[in-house]
Amino acid sequence: MSAPTPFSHTTVLLHETVDAVLNDPDGVYVDGTFGRGGHSRLLLQKLGPGGRLVAIDRDPEAIAAASSGETRVSDPRFSICHSGFADMRAQLSALGVEQVQGVMLDLGVSSPQIDNPERGFSFRFSGPLDMRMDTTRGESAADFLARADERQIAEVIRNYGEERFAAQIAKALVARRESGGAIRSTDELSEIVARAVKTREPGQNPATRTFQALRIHVNAELEELEQGLNAALALLAPGGRMAVISFHSLEDRIVKNFIAGHSKQELDRRAMFAEPKPLALKALGRIKPSEAEVDANPRARSAVLRVAERTAAPLPPVHEKRRRRG
Known part of the structure; x- marks a missing residue:
């Protein structure tokens, strides 16, 4: 242990x-x-x-x-x-x-969990895109983004993050994956989301809702x-x-x-x-x-x-x- x-x-x-x-x-x-x-x-x-x-x-x-x-x-x-x-x-x-x-x-x-970069819960730190509360089992956020289609990703971000740019973010994530670049780190995810979100809420990082959504989904x-x-x-x-x-x-x-x-x-x-x-x-x-x-x-x-x-x-x-x- x-x-x-x-x-x-x-x-x-x-x-x-x-x-x-x-x-x-x-x-x-x-x-x-x-x-x-x-x-x-x-x-x-x-x-x-x-x-x-x-x-x-x-x-x-x-x-x-x-x-x-x-x-x-x-x-x-x-x-x-x-x-x-x-x-x-x-x-x-x-x-x-x-x-x-x-x-x-x-x-x-x-x-x-938030403050440990190795857990991948926060866009404030560079780390592996994990997000599992139980690291001994289940699918990480990176694994989900590597296998889910655009519709599935958009639904997760929309439903669990209440993100109005969910479709644009999902499209950008899949485009990155199809270009040969797997999304494996918090930095990569945060940067892609920032480019896809055109209107930013005052005082909030544009990746906030996406990180919340993926965490909720990964941990059900x-x-x-x-x-x-x-x-x-x-x-x-x-x-x-x-x-x-x-x-x-x-x-x-x-x-x-x-x-x-x-x-x-x-x-x-x-x-x-x-x-x-x-x-x-x-x-x-x-x-x-x-x-x-x-x-x-x-x-x-x-x-x-x-x-x-x-x-x-x-x-x-x-x-x-x-x-x-x-």
Whole structure:
């Protein structure tokens, strides 16, 4: 296992998230996105002697940070699994856990991932065009651009980056590939996108949306989120809470709609006087970072924390969704 990276990370909405999710100091909790363990470490400080925390992360460097060196979490109440949080039910079942009192999810990419040029997440650094959160498996961004056709690339950039120049960017990327030049680095991708994007948003690098789109696609982040929310709901005991931090509108829309879909009554005009259906969640609110936190950590600016509590109502049937590629 590789050694933990030296790149630092400032946890967003640290106290707000832990305070929102912790309702039983001796309960079992899940941190589905361990990262460098900011939320986990604070939660462990507040857990009672009978409490337990299971952390999950698909980044091998996050697993290494929790398991070795100065950043190791040496607490008998703590364990960590190398997995995506969509599989949290299976991971916890293997540990003999069928219900939990809380689930935390801090979505998106962490600072150590962004700031390490070798990971390929940022156009600010020269590095290989990888973008995989789990570097032990799957297709890198470079591999996707090497095999996808123009339509597929445009759909990914448009759908996941909300980029209005998606068609032009895809055309330029395929033209570069067909000329014999495979796109293997962050520099190459950034330069091609900059030439294809004719109108630039003030204060934003023209490659911002394309990098976001490719990262989301490579890691199937939105599919992972949908599956993870369903898994979290199925795990929560009555009174248990989920706290989810998102960083862009695509993520937040999924979280918002999921909570609303399980916490709001829909009027059926065909059965106006029917008994209301029991709802599985109670929405507890939406929290944004304070001005002081944003000043201290500009990456917190777009963060949104949504919190919901499990009711005693039975769960509706869940229809499995297949992972879709661009």
